[in-house]
Amino acid sequence: MTTTRLRPLPNNKSKPTPPTNGGATPDPPLMAHKKPSPTSFFGGLGNPYFLNLTAADVLGLPRHHPVPFVFGACLFFFMAVEYTLSMIPATAPPFDLGFAATVTLHRLLAARPALNTVLAGLNTVFVGMQMAYIIWTFLIEGRPRATISTLFMFTCRGILGYATQLPLPQDFLGSGADFPVGNVSFFLFYSGHVAASIIASLDMRRMQRWELAYAFDTLNVLQVIRLLTTRGHYTIDLAVGVMAGLLFDSLAGKYEDSCKKTATLCNGDTNGGYNK
Helix, strand or coil: CCCCCCCCCCCCCCCCCCCCCCCCCCCCHHHHHHCCCCCCCHHHHCHHHHHHHHHHHHHHHHHHHHHHHHHHHHHHHHHHHHHHCCCCCCCCCCHHHHHHHHHHHHHHHHCCHHHHHHHHHHHHHHHHHHHHHHHHHHHHHCCCHHHHHHHHHHHHHHHHHHHHHCCCCCCCCCCCCCCCCCCCCCCCCCHHHHHHHHHHHHHHHHHCCCCHHHHHHHHHHHHHHHHCCCCCCCCCHHHHHHHHHHHHHHHHHHHHHHHHHHHHHCCCCCCCHHHC
């Protein structure tokens, strides 16, 4: 009698299929795009966070988190200032702390128109330096971030400046050498001079051009002092100008990142001068 032997089936586990992606283990599809599970707004009422805080947590806040602690103290301080401060009458000029700090310099420039014109001309040269650097980074170096942020910034400035047209400060010291040249009208809120300088300085820091960045920051400080002295801008215009430069530089960076991601999804790479 002949015995028939059955050949064992090949064991797939003994010979793994060679990977086709260069040896890299693919991410599980659910892990790659996992979204946080939705939580009910009232779900935290069962175990409120503040009940888990100890006295050591509260007392250690100034030491472990000094920045939020200082901001919290400032919140209560300025609430007290705001609710006890007398409002400026409609017939009176606005109070500006920067104007009050530069009274002596204002009198100096008012008594010396030639010096005011020289400083205005130097400030105009600095504005030209800002624009030249920002355009250079795009047209020569192929890096559009500073140019994009400047376009964002001036567009927003135009909208806000037209939406709320502030009165020209009293005792304004104009000059034909100032920018915009010729004593033409301009928006007060917010300062494009300061914002553009911040944008250029941030780009210099990204490229590790430290000396140039420090020089621009120094010139920007001198520009702020001059604009307050000549009453060319209110303090709030200059402060928001700094914030606008930081904000629109960040937004331009996010816009560049979105362009690169879109190019990667569509083309599989990031080739192309604009998306480098």
